[in-house]
Amino acid sequence: MADIEVTEAIKPAEGGKAAKGKKIAVMTSGGDSPGMSGAVRAVVRQTLASGCISFAVYEGYQGLVDGGDMIKKMAWEDVRGWLSEGGTLIGTARCKAFMERPGRLTAANNMIEKGIDALVICGGDGSLTGADKFRAEWPGLMDELVQKGLRKEEEVRAHRHLNIVGLVGSIDNDLSGTDATIGCYSSLERICQAIDYIDATALSHQRAFVIEVMGRHCGWLALMAGVSCGADFIFIPENPPSENWEDDMCNVVKKHREMGKRKTIIIVAEGAHDRQLNHISPNQVKDLLSDRVGLDTRVTTLGHVQRGGPPSAYDRMLATLQGVEAVKAVLDSTPETESPVICIVENKIVRKPLVDAIAKTKEVAAMIERKDFAGAMKGRDAEFEEFLEAFNITTATDQSGMLLPKEQRMRVGLIHVGAPAGGMNAATRAAVAYCLVKGHTPVALYNGFPGLCRHHDDEPLGSVRELGWLDAESWASRGGSEIGTNRGLPAEDFEKTAFCFEKYRLDALFVVGGFEAFTAVSQLRKERKNYDAFKIPMVILPATVSNNVPGTEYSIGSDTCLNALIGYCDAIKQSASASRRRVFVVETQGGASGYVATIAGLAIGALAVYTPEEGIHLNMLVEDIAYLKQHFATDKGHARTGKIILRNEKASKVYTTQVVADIIKEESGGRFDCRFAIPGHVQQGGTPSPMDRVRAVRFGVKSLQYLEKLHGRSREEIAADPMSATVIGIRGARVKFSSMERIEAEETDWKDRRPKDEFWMGLGEVVNTLSGRPKRAR
C-alpha cells in the first residue's frame, strides 16, 4: 500500500466561518456491492473528523430527486458498525427521473436547499457517468434555478461549483485503471465458496459442473474464479475461446478424466460469447459435456449470491482507505481540478481523473463489440493477462507445445518452512502444474528441513516424493499445507541437508514460507561457501500470516488471516454489542510486527491498536481508559456499542492482554465490562481466501519462470550472482524479485524478525482517526 503523502493543503475559499466546514454528501448508486457501506462510513467519519458536515443521500439518484429527508445529516454514531454490513445501507435505486434534465434540476435544487457543496458518489460506471454529466451541467442548472425564481441570487452564489469524487463500487471489477473495485473480491469470495461447495458433490459423483458467474462485459470474475478454484475451462468475453472450442473443450475434459480427475468444473461468464459474438450459455456447454463426453453435467447459476454477504477484509480496507482518500480529494480540490476517481494500483491508492477512467472502460466494451479481443485484453490491466496465462498453464495438461527440450528440464525442490499460511497449497499446485507443463519434475520435500533430514529414507514412502499432476490437482482450495511445514531450520544439520540435495539431485529450490523460510534460505546462502549442494537458484514465496517477510509488502496467507480474524471479531463484536457496554481486548498474531493488528483494526473499526512498534505505556493506558469512560458516559445504552481493542501478541511483555483487560476493568469502576479474547491459531484461517489463492498462483508461476531463467548456469556463477537467492514480493506498485543479500543487509530487523520501516505504519493514524481515539502529542 501507498505511503500516503498526507498533504493538508487547503486553498482559501471566499469569506468567513461558513467556508471552513464544507458540507459533503455521499451517495451510492448503480449495482450495490459489499463494502459500499464501509466506504460511506469512512467518508462520513473522515468528513466529520476534518471538521466538515456530512450528508448521506438515500436511494441513490432517486433520493437526490426526491430531496426532503432522503438527504439526511449524518452524525458520528449513525454509521457505527456499517463496516461489516453487506450491500449499502443508504440504499440505491435506478431512477428514470434523473435521466431527464428536470429531474436533475430538482436534484440540484434539493442540494442547494441543504447547502451541499460536494458529492462523493460510489457506484459502477453507469452512475459515475451520470455523476459527471451532472457536474458538467451544474452551472447551467444554477442559472435555471434563478430565473425560475426557485432560488434567490445570493443563495446560489456560494454554490457555483459542484465538485464530485467517484468511488468505484461494483463486483465485476470492470473499471480500468484500478486493480480492484470495491466488492469485487467479496463477490469473488462468494463464487469460490460456492464452487468449493460444488466440489464436494462433484467429487463424489464424478460429475461435471458448468457454472455461470456475473460480469456481462468483464471476465474478471470468471477468470479469477477459474484460477482460484482450479476450473477445467473458462469462458470470458474479453478472450472468447478459439474457433472450435467445442471439441478442444471436450478433449481437455476427456483428458482430465482419464488422468483420474473425478470432477469437472467449467466457468462461464454471463456475457461469454464466441469469436463471432454469439452468446455461449451454460446449457450449451452442459449439453456438449453430457452428449460428447458422457458426463452427467449440471448447470449452476450463482445468481445474486455473488453480490451479497459481508465484505471481505480486503474490501473493507479498500472501502475505508478510498473513502478517506475521497474526502481528502474533496478538501484539496479547487473548482478547476477535474473530478477524480479513487483507484488502487497493486496496493497504492491513487486518484485518477474520472472522465478518462470511464472512457477507457467504455472503450474496452467497444473493442469487444468490434471483436478486437487482443485490444480488449490490453484494456484490462496487466494483472488480468497474467492471470489468464497462469490459468491456461495450470489447466493445460498436455499441450505438448509447451514442453521444454530435455536439457532445459530441471528437478525443482518444493519445500514449505514456518507456520502454515493460506495459499501455500495453491502456490505449490501452480508450481507443480507449471513444472509438468514445461516438463520439469516437481520434487516435494515433505515436512520441511527436519522432515528432509530425518525421514528422507523412511519406508514405505519417504519425505522426498515426486508430484504427479493429480496429486496437486485438488490442493487449490486446501488450507494449511499438504506437504507439511514446521519451524525447523537447515542449521540444525547442514551436512545431511546438503547430502539430501545431492542424493535427490535438486537443481532449483522453491521455498514457500514466512520469516523462518527467509532465515532458512539466508542460512543456505551463507553456507554456499562450504557446501556445493547449496549453489542452486532459490526463490522464496513469502507466505505467512504475520506478513513480516522483508522484501515484500504482501505475503500470501495474510489475507486469509485477516478474514479469519475479522470473522472472529465480528462474532465477538456481536456479543459485545448484544450486551452493550463491553470492551474486548483481542490478541492478534503477527509476531513482532503490528501489520495484522493494524489492518484488522482498520477492518473492524477497532478503538485502539497496540503494536510492538509503539509498545504500550502506562500513560497510553491512562489515556485510553479516560476516553473509554467518557465515551460510555455519554451514550445511554442504546444501539450497538461493543468496543474492540486489538493488541499484538508481542506488543509488550509486561502488559499482557490479560493485564490490560484487568487494568481496564479495575479502573472502569464497574461502568463498563472488559474481556480479553485470544483467537490464537484460528487466525491461520481455514480455507484460503481467493486473493491468497490467486496471488499464490501468480507468484508460483512467476517464481518458476524466474527459476527457469537461472537454469543452466554453473554452480559458481550461481554462488556469485546475488540474484540467485531472491524473495518474490510486491513493492509499492509492482511485483519484483529482490536479492536476499541486499534484503538481509538493509531491510531486515533481525532482532524483531521483521522488515525495517514497514509501509503500513501510516495506517495506524487512520485507525485512530476513524475511531475517534484522541491524538496526544508524542
Next chain:
Amino acid sequence: MAEMEVSPPQVPAGGKRIGVVTSGGDSPGMNSVVRAVVRQSIASGCTAFAVYEGYQGLVDGGDMIREMAWEDVRGWTSEGGTLIGTARCMAFMERSGRLTAANNLVEKGIDALIICGGDGSLTGADRFRAEWPSLMDELISSGKRTEDELKPFRHLNIVGLVGSIDNDLSGTDATIGCYSSLQRICQSIDFIDATAFSHQRAFVIEVMGRHCGWLALMAGVSCGADFIMIPENPPSENWEEEMCSIIKKHRQMGKRKTIVIVAEGAHDRKLNKISAVMVKDLLSQKVGLDTRVTTLGHVQRGGPPCAYDRMLATLQGVEAVKAVLDATPETESPVICIVENKIVRKPLLDAIAKTQEVAAHIQNMDFEAAMRGRDAEFEEFLHAFNITAATDKPDMLLPEEKRMRVGIIHVGAPAGGMNAATRAATAYCLTKGHTPIALHNGFPGLCRHHDDKPEGSVRELKWLDAENWASRGGSEIGTNRGLPSEDFKTTAYCFEKYKIDALFVVGGFEAFTAVSELRKARADYDAFKIPMVILPATVSNNVPGTEYSIGSDTCLNALIDYCDAIKQSASASRRRVFVVETQGGASGYIATIAGLSIGAVAVYTPEEGIHLDMLVEDIKFLKKQFGKDKGADRSGKIILRNEKASKVYTTEIIANIIKEESGGKFDSRFAVPGHVQQGGTPSPMDRGRAVRFGVKSLQYLENYVGKSKQEINDDQMSVTVIGIRGARVKFSPMERIEREETDWKDRRPKNEFWMSLVDVVDTLSGRSKASRTTLTGSPGLVNGGPITNGTAK
C-alpha cells in the same frame, strides 16, 4: 440431538464383517457415517469394509470393496460429499447385476451391509435383501459356489441410513445432510438479502426438493421469506393475487426486499407446475417490482457438513453398527431415524411405504393427507411460516377483549436465534392482534431507561422493525445478565405502567433465574401474576427443562469451524496437540458434542473434573498415539476442556504439562476461542427452532387471556419453559423444574441427557476407558509399612 441406549455388543467368535455403502445423491455427513461405522465396527471387534462408488462398486467388486483400518478414516468428519464415492448404476437394476454383487460380497465374506442413501437406493437395498436367499440358491445352482461355502451367508441383514438433502423420508425428522444444505441455502439467501435490500428488489429463489418442500419451507422460515411454494401444500386457488396483495402490502409497510422461495417441484392445487420464472413474471407485472430469479443449484448439496449433520451421521453410524450386531435373521431390517432427538430404529419397509404414500396423496390431490404424511414438525413450521409471513389476515384477528400486550425480553448471554424468535413472536402478535412490546436491554434496561427521552427502553414493535431480524445474530433488542431482583419494585411498576399482561422471555440460565425470581416474587407483586414462557436460548444449553436450547447449534457450528481451522494448523505441523477451552459454564454439553463432532482425543467436563492420574493416563495415551504414527499426515490432536473443568488445572497448565511430559516428541498448544463460540449469523436450525418455539409459546400464552390474576397465580402451568424433552416439544412448569430438575449450584439441569455420549466420544477416539477410574500403587519403603493414597479430599 442424540439419545441412545448403550447396550453391550455380544460378539460371537470371529466377529462380523460389515460393509458400508453410500449411494444415491450424496449429502454432507456421509463421511462421518463411514467413519463412525468403520470405527465402531473395529471397536466392537468386527472388520469393516467400504464399498466404493456405491452400487457400482458392489457390481464391480475387486478393490472397489476395501477393508478399512482405524486410521483410514481419520479426519473424515470435516469433509463434504462422500470420500468413498457414489454412482448410479444400471447393472444393479437387473437381477444379473445383483447376482454378481451378491457374489462379490460372499467373496469378501461380508455378511452385513450398511447403506446410506436416499429412498431410491434404500428401496433397492431392501429388494436386494429380500431376494438374497434366492440369489444364494442361484449361486449354488449355477455352480459358482458350493453349499457349505454359503452356509454362514444364508441371511444378509442390512441397515438403512437416510442421506439426502431434502429430508423427504417420513418417519425421521432429519435426514443426513438436509441441515447442511439448508445451511447453504440460508447462507445464499442472506447474501441475496444484502443486495435485495439495497435495490428494494424481489427475488424468486428456487431450491431443490421435487417431492418435498422441506427445504423451501425451512428456508422460508429461517430467512423470513415473503412467500413459499411447496408441493405438499400448494397455494390456494387464487394464489396469484393473494401473493401479490401480500407482497404489495409488505412494500407499503416499508419492507425493502421481497423473497419468494419456490421448491423445484412446486405446483398449484391442480397439479400444474409453478416455476420460478412464472412467479418472476407475476411479480414484475402485477406488483411492478424488478424481480430476479436465483436457482441455487448444487451449491445446496456441497460443503462441509454442519455440526448437526456430523452429529447425526456419527450417531446413526454407531447405531447402525449396533443394529447389525443385535439383528437376528427374522428381525425386519431397520432404518435408523431420528424423532425430535431420539435416535430410533424403524422398519425400513413402511418407512418407505409411507414416503411413497405421501407422493401418492400429492398425485391424487389429497393435500390434507399429504401434510399429515409429513411429521408433525413439518406442519407446525408451515403454520409458523404462514403466521410470520401473514400481515393482513383480518379473520385471524382475535376479538378485542382476547388481545394482550406481550412483553418480549432477552436475558443472559446473546445466543443465535434470539432475533428470529423475537421476529416470530412479533409477527404472531401482529397477526393475532396482540401488541408486542420489546423491553430493550433486559431488566436493567427496563428499570433504568424505561422513561428515557426521546426513546425509552420499552418500545412497541412494529412489523417492520422485527422484519429483517430473521438472520441477525446476537440480539437486536439487547440482552445482559441483569436480573429483576436488582429492583423488583421498578420492574413491577413498569409491568403495570406499560400494562404487560404476558411475558415472553428469551434467554439462558439467567432468563431461567430471572423468571423463577419473578415467579417467586408473585407473592409480593401482583404485576407478576401474568403468564410467562421461557424460550431457552443459550450457547451452553444448560437451561433445565429442555434438552435443546437454541443458540447451541450456532455455537457448535462456530466452535467446529474454529476447531477445523485449528486442526488444519495442527495437522500441518504434524505432531501437535491443541487443548481447546470451550464455553458452556458448568455444563460439559458443548465440549462433549463438539468433541463428538470433531473427533477430539479427550473431553474434560466439569461433571467429571480433572485429576493428576487422569492427566498421567491421557499423556501416556498421547505418547502411544504419536509413537505409533511416524509422521503420517494430518494428525493434529485436539483436547477439549470445558472452561470450568477445574480450578488448578487450567487450559494453559494442561498444555504446559503435556508439552513438558512429551519430552519434545510432540508439541502442545492451548487455544481459547472465547466469545467467538456465540457465533455470528445464527444457524438455520436455530432459526427454525426459534420460530417454531416462538410461535408455540405465543399460542400457549393465548390461553391465559382473560384469566384473573389469581387463577393465573394458582395455575402451575402459567410459568413454563418450552423445551424438547425426549421425543416431544412440551411446556413444563417452572415450579416443578426448579424444584426437581435444576442444580442451582452449578447452574445446570440435573442428570443431563447427553452424559451417555461421553462414551461414544471415547470409543471413537480410542481413549481407553481406563483413565476414567483411578490408578493405585507406588513402591514400598525399607521397613515395609503399607501406604494408603487418598484421592483429592
